[in-house]
Structure formats: C-alpha cells, structure tokens
Amino acid sequence: MNAPTAHQHLSPAVAPREVPVELIAALQARFGANCSTAQVIREQHGRDESAFTHVPPPAAVVFAESTQDVSDAVRLAAQYKVPVIPFGVGSSLEGHLLAVQGGISVDVSRMNKVLSINAEDLTVTVQPGVTRKQLNEEIKSTGLFFPIDPGADASIGGMSATRASGTNAVRYGTMRENVLALEVVTASGEVIRTGTRAKKSAAGYDLTRLLVGSEGTLGVMTEISLRIYPLPEAVSAAICSFPSIEAAVHTTIATIQMGVPIARVELIDGNTIRMVNNYAKLGLAETPMLLMEFHGSPAGVKEQAETVQEIAAEYGGQSFEWATTPEERTRLWTARHNAYFAAIQSKPGCRAISTDTCVPISKLADCLLASIVEADATGLPYFLVGHVGDGNFHFGYLIDPNNPEECATAEDLNHKLVHRALRLGGTCTGEHGIGLHKMDFLRTETGEGAVDMMRTIKLALDPHNILNPGKIFTL
Structure with missing residues (x-):
C-alpha cells in the first residue's frame, strides 16, 4: 500500500473492523460516563494537526484515569480484536491518532499527575497526560527543568511515543536520550515495566528504547521516568x-x-x-x-x-x-x-502539509537551499523553521484542501525534499514520526528487510494487530 497523501479520502488497505455492540456495552458498564459515544467527542479524537480530513472517527472514547483503566480498556478490546488508539492532546502531525481501521480511542489526558520528583537523582516520574509546560511548572521550585520542547504543549506520553525532540535537542538530546523507564500496557492488557531510574543498565534487551518512538503500536504508556536538568545559572x-x-x-x-x-x-x-x-x-x-x-x-x-x-x-x-x-x-x-499558527491564519481555510527531515550537519545547506528553490518555483505558500543545530528543519506547505492541484504540488515537494535528505545520508523524519504520511519513505530509508523485522516485532508483541494499526507500516 502506498502511504496516503494528505488530500486523499483515506481508503485503508484493511477495511475498518467492526466494533461489536457487546464491546461498547462492556466499556460503558466498566467506565460509565468515562466512556463516550457522542459524535462530537468521537470526532475530536479522530483528528490531529495533520492534513488528513476524511477519516471516520473511533467508535467510542474511553477517558482513562489510571493504569488499571487503560489495562481494562485494552483487555476488553483485545477480547474482540478491536483496535485501540492512544490519545494525548492531539498535537501530532502525521496522522498518528486516526482510526484508519476503526476501533476505540483511549484518552490519557486525565492521567496528568507528576508522581515523584527525585531531585537528588535528577529524575522525575509522570503519568502520560502530563504536558511539558505543566511538568516544568511543577518542578521549577526544585531548580530543575525538563528541556525537550517540540513547540506545542504536547503530552509526555505523546512525546515519548513519537520520540519527539525540538528546540533544545542540540544540547539536551531527544526523548530517546531522556526517557529512562516506562510502565506500559501491552496488547493483552498486561502491565509491564521497562528500564529503571539508574543512569545506565546492561540488563537484557533495551525495551524502553524499543517503545520510545513506536507511535502507540507496541503498547500504551502509563508511567514515564525522565531525566531532568539543573536550571542554568x-x-x-x-x-x-x-x-x-x-x-x-x-x-x-x-x-x-x-x-x-x-x-x-x-x-x-x-x-x-x-x-x-x-x-x-x-x-x-x-x-x-x-x-x-x-x-x-x-x-x-x-x-x-x-x-x-x-x-x-x-x-x-x-x-x-x-x-x-x-x-x-x-x-x-x-x-x-x-x-x-501564524502560517495557518495567513491563508484562511487552508491546511498545512507539514514535513520534516534531518541530515548530517555538513549537508544541511545543500538540502535546505535546494528545497527552498523548489518550493519558491511552485508559488505555493509555505513556512520554514528549523532546529538547524542538529540538521533538522520543517516545511509546512499551505494548501486549500479542496484544491487537488495544490494538494498534488505540496505532496510532490514533500516527496522531493525527503528523497533529497535520504540521498544526503539523512532521515525521512527528524521528529514528527512516520504515522500515515511517511510509510513509503520509511521503506526507502531502511529497506524492506528492516521493515520486515519491525513487522516481526509488532506481530510478536501484538499478534492481533490491535494497537494503533495501520501506522508506520502495513501488515
């Protein structure tokens, strides 16, 4: 399956799975008012900041308030082999939250407690719904801060799932370097822990790094332990x-x-x-x-x-x-x-087809300048920002979602930009993640063998493919 373009009505290779009324009844019995089938709630949880606009919403939304809630919701969905899509604040950019194969959304935004602050060890443990601004507000009295800043006030769970980075990454690294340990609900509803608050470990497979960046396809994070840093003098x-x-x-x-x-x-x-x-x-x-x-x-x-x-x-x-x-x-x-937001408001009614790449710093000028020339030549409005200290930059092409020509132009620019980055030794995404939009590019970057290995891992951990299916690659 080719990765769907942002202007397409999404037609997944696998038809949306039926959500039995028995599952909805079981969820409502377990969660009461915290399980909603209201159209407006479902629609809110069926879109993110991407330009995908024609995807049916999930069949129900469960508002989880504890690890047990997440475990019970996943366990019930697993009984019926129904997809589960984790939801934080909805700020992702590549279609990560879309219910392309149907299913239920598990909203963890109410799991928003800072569980422990270990100032002496420079670590903190939080629930996934804590946002980065909330975290920094709660720990500032300790003289410490959490530096990862993707721009949006994203949730820590979402940032971990997409391996976010942002403006401070050139000095402090990305979520990959700053997540120490996780509590995770697996595809069967089991609760496991990976990693510790220790600064290093040689104990077995590094499951924490496997889960960070997995975009909700391998487990639902319910606790996250992070590195924090002294506020600079x-x-x-x-x-x-x-x-x-x-x-x-x-x-x-x-x-x-x-x-x-x-x-x-x-x-x-x-x-x-x-x-x-x-x-x-x-x-x-x-x-x-x-x-x-x-x-x-x-x-x-x-x-x-x-x-x-x-x-x-x-x-x-x-x-x-x-x-x-x-x-x-x-x-x-x-x-x-x-x-x-300034760019979106500059063209009323527009959507942004956003893309990002990251290249070795020595190739940054070549990649960026050629991409600017291409964008200028089309006359399509765009915005450009970059965390250029680590070779990462972002284009947002502003399109009328109802204008097929503009949509096609933006997708062509995206295609040329990403393939240029790959030729220069870079990656198809520095921080947005794969989601729906960059599945083809992942195959080009890593090769079929590596994607097949990812599929093997996915099926071993999620044999019924219920955790955010249809993202990163297809099965």
Missing part, C-alpha cells in the same frame, strides 16, 4: 538577521563544528517572519533569522555568545538583539512558537 537569548538563508545556515554549521555548546539555534526564513509579524504584531526584520539561546555560567554564556556573534559577522549577520530576562526571552521565542 545564566540564560541569554539572541536573534540575528542575515542577508540570505545560506549565510544563516553556514553560521550554524560553523558554530556546531567549533564545538560551541549552544542550547538552541533555530532558523526562521523571512517569509515565515512576515507571517509571524502579522499574527503576533511583532516588528522583526523580515529576512532570514537565527534565534539562539545560551545556557551556563554568566562568564560561559558571555563567551559563547561573543563567539557566535563573531562567526555570524563573517557571514553578514547583523542586528543582534540580546535578551537576558525571562520576559525578553519569551518575546523573542514568540516568533518561533507562533510560526505554525
């Missing part, structure tokens, strides 16, 4: 404008290759800044911009910032604007975090 943010995208990218490459421990370095193109200015009433220069942040001691931050400013000057960087107070930093980061 000093933080400084800066923006710098450049005469061209190429100049901004080469500044980034030089910064990374010199070993400057920069915490964040984000690229925003002039076109996107114009959208953000209109949306947030900012007055930023509408030219390519790097948004940077430095963490450390006051002396260390000053030295890092001065080094990067010297590098930027060599490539024509100008209009450095510094911010050291939280309020000033928030204002500067508004541009980055508003980019998606």
